[in-house]
Amino acid sequence: MRNWPLFDLSITTPLLELRLPSLDDLDELADRATEGVHEAGFMPFFFPWTDAEPAERARSTLQYHFRAWGSLAPEKWSIDFVVVYDGQIVGTQGITATSFAVTREVGTGSWLGQRFQGKGIGTEMRRAVLHLAFAGLGARYATTEAFEDNNPSLAVTRKLGYQEDGITVHDRQGRPAVTRRFRLAREEWAESPGFEIHNLAACLPLLGLPG
Structure with missing residues (x-):
């Protein structure tokens, strides 16, 4: 799309393709949400959107x-990719920033359909947006945050070399719950082979960067 080049942006890895979704992609992603994202009785999200009936999810x-x-604006943006594995939409991986041209700092967030978990997809899709952040956008830092009982997310974060950056207490469905914050500096990021960014240049002005 000439006037919205983000639709041409994608990242490919040895296992995955991350791309801005078409309407059909979003329909398939919604199917993953209806199938389930986590076990009953557990809430990994700050906003409990999965605590709803399948059609509402x-x-x-x-x-x-x-x-x-x-x-989306240059001052504050969120790019939310769908994650394609073996020809199927399996989840979504986001990268966000506020005043990126000044801060050079991004955050990440994601979810993966429950039946696709435990295959290494979560780690690789996070690696993909870190590659976009550091190799493509020139970020200095990447941050992330997860509840301290969200062991799969914490395992991915630690595997990728993030350092602990404090805690925050949240109201999680009427009860206090602690999240752990993490930060990864560019100097501590390990680039992975086989990761490629496609059609980024035309997107840069939308993100507050020179084209």
């Missing part, structure tokens, strides 16, 4: 991406 998945498209 599907709608909220679509609406989240529509809002991200509509609110």
Whole structure:
């Protein structure tokens, strides 16, 4: 799309393709949300969007991406990729920033359909957006945060070399819950072979960077 080059942006890895979703991609992503993202009785998200009926989870998945498209600006942006594995949409991986041209700092967030977990996909999709951040956008830092009982997310974070950066206490469904914050500096990032960014240059002005 000539006037929205982000739709041409993608990242490929040995296992995955991350791309801005088409409407059909979003429909398939919504199917993953209806199938389930985590075990019952556990809430890994700050906003408990998965605590809903399957049809409502599907709608909220679509609406989240529509809002991200509509609110993207150079001063504050969120790029939310769908993750393609073996020809299927299996989850979503986001990268966000505020005043990136000044801060050179990004955050990440993701979810993966429950039946696709435990295959190394979560680690590789995080590696992909770190490659975009550091190799493509020139970030200095990447941050992430997860509840201290979200062991899969914490395992990915530690595997990729992040350093602990403090804690935050949240109201999680009416109860206090601690999250652990992490930070990865560019100097501590290990580039992985076989990761490629496609069609980034035309997107840079939308992210507050020179084209």
